Amino acid sequence: MLSFTKLLSFVLLAVSAGATPLAPNAKHATHRKRVIGRGLEVETYHPSVSYQDGIDFVNAVANVAFKDNKVVALGSSLVDASNIADSTPSIAVEDVIADVEEKLDGKFNGYKSVSYLARDDGSIALTHAIQIQNEDVNSWYEAFVDAHTGELINVIDFVNDLSYRVLPIWKQQPSEGIELLVNPEITAASPNGWVTSNTTAGNNVVAYKSSQSAVTTGFDYTYSTSAAPSTTNNLNAARVNSFYIINAYHDILYLYGFTEAAYNFQTNNFGKGGAANDRVLMSVQDSSGTNNANFATPPDGQSGTCRMYIWTYTSPNRDGDLENDIPVHEVTHGLTNRVTGGGTGRCLQTTEAGGMGEGWSDALAFWTEQTTGTVKDFTMGSWVVNDAAGIRSYPYSTSASTNPLRYSTIASLNEVHAIGEVWANLLINVYAALIAEHGFSTTARTNASGSEGNVVWLRLLVDALALQPCNPTLPTARDAWIQADQNRYAGANKCLLWKAFASRGLGVGAANHVDSTAVPSGC
Template sequence: MKINQLSKCAGIGVFFLFANLNAQSSEKVIKNFIQNDVNFRNNSTAEFKILNEDNSVSLKSNIVNVQQYLGNTPIYKSLAKAVIRDGKVISFNNNFQKASNNVISDKIDKTEALSSALRYLDIKDSSFELANDIDGDLVNLPDNKVANVRFYFEKNNSLIPAQLFFINQSKENKFFGILVSLTTGEILENNKMIDECSFDTDHFSSSESFDTTEHLISHFNHNTTAKNESKAFTNASYNVFPFPLEAPTFGSRTLVTNPWDLAASPEGWHSNGNTTYSNTYGNNVLAYVDNNGSNSYGFSPTSTTTGDFTFDFPFAESTTLSAYDNRSSAVTNLFYANNMVHDIFYKFGFTEATRNFQSNNFGKGGGQGDAVRAEAYDGSGYNNANFASGYEILNTVTGNYTVQAPRMQMYLWNYSVSLKQRLFYTDPALATRPPVNTGSANFGRPLMEAGITGDVIIPSVATGCTALPSGSLTGKIAMVNTTGCAYNIKAKTVQDAGAIGMIVHRTNSNTVPNISVSNVTNVSIPSIMIPRDEGNFITDELTAGRTVNVNLKDLAVGYKNSSFDNGVIIHEYGHGISNRLTGQGYSCLQNLEQMGEGWSDFFALMLTNSPNASATTGRGIGTYSTNTVTTGPGIRQYRYTTDMTINPHTYADTNSTGGQPHAVGEIWATMLWDLHWKLAEKYGYNSDVTADPNSGSAKALQLVMDGLKLQPCSPNFVSGRDAILQADQLAGGADNCLIWEVFARRGLGVNASSGTAANIYDQVEDFTTPEACILATEDITKNKNFGIYPNPAKGEFFIKTQPTVGNETIKVQILDLSGKVVKSLERKKNSSDSISTQDLIKGTYLVVITENGKSNAEKLIIE
């Protein structure tokens, strides 16, 4: 054991030495590029530091994320994406600020700036601590802490000093990234750091089963060679809904053994290299119950066996059973699904160097201490799921990381449940009364399994609309009627008088709706509504002088549990992938046209694909959680399919979304789903994306992942499309025209415009493909007077012409498959000189030769 640990330490040291040398080498290459590139003629001394570097196997290049600096201070979202191959910068997309910008001095300190942030966010709780700016040590601090980073912020051609605070307010389940001016205290930017996926029951206007098998998981379960040779992990079995099963409505549970991939999880799923856990904890995920909504570690099932671990717990659902009966099996499935997503996406490039989620990075770079906190039965609400991606912020001076671990919150869903009982009498005689349906409030504390217990009392002001004597309702549950004022005012009134809960008696009907009031932040007690007859019964009991003691709780009878919905789990984890891979890894998916929900849907579809699916098979999202048919759209407007009579989305539809993230994302995911099936048509379909890297399915997922790495901060549909095209070009360019055709079919063609960043109503769609794609077909009619050779070319090619007399001149243009001219020259027609391709990356191009106004084209492959 000691020898093994020493070997690990040596490996870590060697890796960091290599990583440091590699970063120094890339920095030198980039500096040389900036000094010599014409675009930096007025800013050739631009200061920068490397944030992270991905040695991409799929792109055969180093993808380097670069942060612009002024002195030791980074400039906010002033970033570059350098692609380095063979020691040369072949692409440098950036939005660097000009050196001529006026620099403003500080006028307030960061303490005053923090006060401004807290006032803006209406946070009165004083339990915040600042991490040290120098070492950024936040890894082991509780989740209600604040990390802060100093930036310059560009505004009106000036650089304003600013402080970025990450404020995680666990008590109210809020997490913000807020940038405050250090000159005026102005809030320059405020970003919600939690991606919410909640939906109302009337969210959709659309009125819109397929078989699956264990095909995907078989690749992990039956790859036994590495497993039999390694003893670093503890064997483990899980009774779960195995990938690619989407949810319980798509198939049955199966006991799977050692489903991990040792390349991604070298210690298996229950060890972080230092500690082996016998519960649902490990290096990638900590899964547990958080039914009180405290964001603290709760119940986590433990293996039923010693030695080899076994997580085999009962599962049963019906309209008469409580969802809490499945507590152990739900957390087990949540643990399994999160780990599966971690291991699968590791294969596609979401690794330690690209800010993935692990407690221990085993010396492979990046920040660590950020395994996913996966919370089942989350007590902060219903009909929801969310993901806070956290961050890994590198202090480029010290080399230390400030790390915030991600949090996944999975909720219970009560769609289409006819009886929602939340009122329970504690007196055995009253407990025999028939249960009644109740409505719940969208403000205050949601009722969960434990609930609250107290005597019911009717306040001296039965409406609850005017102030009551202080302490008159201490420890009581106040019952008020529906008249007089808004429900939140009633709740605040009885709360101020000491009540621990509120019952609203609907005196005029036995039908009860939910209580909905927007933007209520000053009520913390739970509230329910009960029907007329039940309220009359309680009133009569109290009038007769009898005590009515009740327990207000929600046992989730008949509810669905999103911890069993693999599609929703993958979707949520997908937010972490897209956030961490874009730009500096946080706050880059906040603009109106960002496509975060789209990538998440696409990932969910790709990992839950049926072996017998086809391009026109309609796919929904969250059909199990919403208690709807498997063939429906679930929580989306249309089912995902290439059939435009079923899913007619085009780019122009973004203009009618109002920037609603799910509506925007659905359109992007539709295009990505089309891309998958077009590549599957060309290279072959495989529902197991890990089985064959050459399948069209694997190629599609790899392209999308590489596009995420290449796209800029605050991407839109156009820049997202261009990043995927660039990924293909870097990989050889074999599918550039196919990609163009897919996007153009949905209105994201050559002339599509995303408009202005602050406007979600000015997108322009276009259905044309580049001229190069139209010309670059196999049936090009070649002019016999011209030819190019060798083809494929390595480093150079020649133009072959018919011998002529004279000094005629021809024009030669080389176009990439986006239609961009990458090289242009004029030369004598009879010249025998070669044309160099040394400055072009490998891929497919179009050579256009023009003589006397007439052009002829021929495809050229550069190797």
């Protein structure tokens, strides 16, 4: 089945430069305006006229419905062919392709034909019909160019836009502004889109309440922070936001290496490796707990399960599904448990390794919410508990006075989240060093090919997961980062990485939770 975003709309668009302007009281039944390609304004037109036999038209059709061998309905939009262009083109199709590619911001896909097209001034043009696609932005048009003048006069848009009213993944909590995002999918990661049936059940995740069949239909619900999470509209908004977040995370991390062959979560793996039938099960407003969230990661081929809970610190209560750092934290457990140890889900089981799992999760939540190169202090869970300090011991910070945690701190810790704070703060200090050296990419969530610091950081994080041993320690995970940099960047960041790790005690001699600030010779 084609995804929702791939359904053919067959809407015919007349380029506004060649169309008669609409009167203020014009009916929407025959016209519609929209902007496509490189800012090109186009206007829909479908004729509502009479029939003329024997002429092939793009936008003049009839439909007949039969029941029990009888006609029960008839519709038509056929035309008067008295003002029709000559049937032999004056301009070759090859002479117009480049101009249309530029205007529609795409490439000719090889499909072409010659067709008549009715214009809204009553004339009938002979046109070259060519298809223009841009897979990077999920656009696919059929352009109609006058075969006598070379004018682009109509465009068919084959893609239906799919909009999600959500808290964008780069925002932390609702007060920052819920938005309506149009087609946020990355087709390189989700080639069939996110949606298969206009519900919060797709190839990468199903977001539901209580039962996997209890999904939301449609994706445009506004969350009200003044109403209880359980209200119908808020529940729908929560399912939509969770569906969006898991899908957005899937697509971003896919670009950085968390693919089918690297044991990610998908129902259909499209023949690209890994075990299929393991999309994320996202249990929204789960009734089995409060004031928490969790993620269970079985081996590749079995669905990971995320349980999101209601938080009871405020009235009305707050829903963890609407604080994006929480679901991002949870699904990162799926990344780290799957990639470490080759898809088994068994290799972050010791206290220190499990703590590092919590740290990677906080660090990824931090990464997704960075929008500039300014590295600010970061807190987790501040909205759900209504406390700017959040749910960790200290804000994550490059300042040792704001966050004093060091490698040696682990010697006094035996709880995984507390250990995770040490590892996350180390990684955020590495991030800050890479940003200072290489700058910041504003497109890192959609383009993993850059050389900027935030791109390099996430590349190294994912690469290192596959290199580190089962049940790693902080020193062995650090070594995997150094090796990942050697593998991908020929060791260009070796000294930068060592200095950043050593600044918090994880230098060359660090072992058994005893600090070292030493770096290799030459650094």
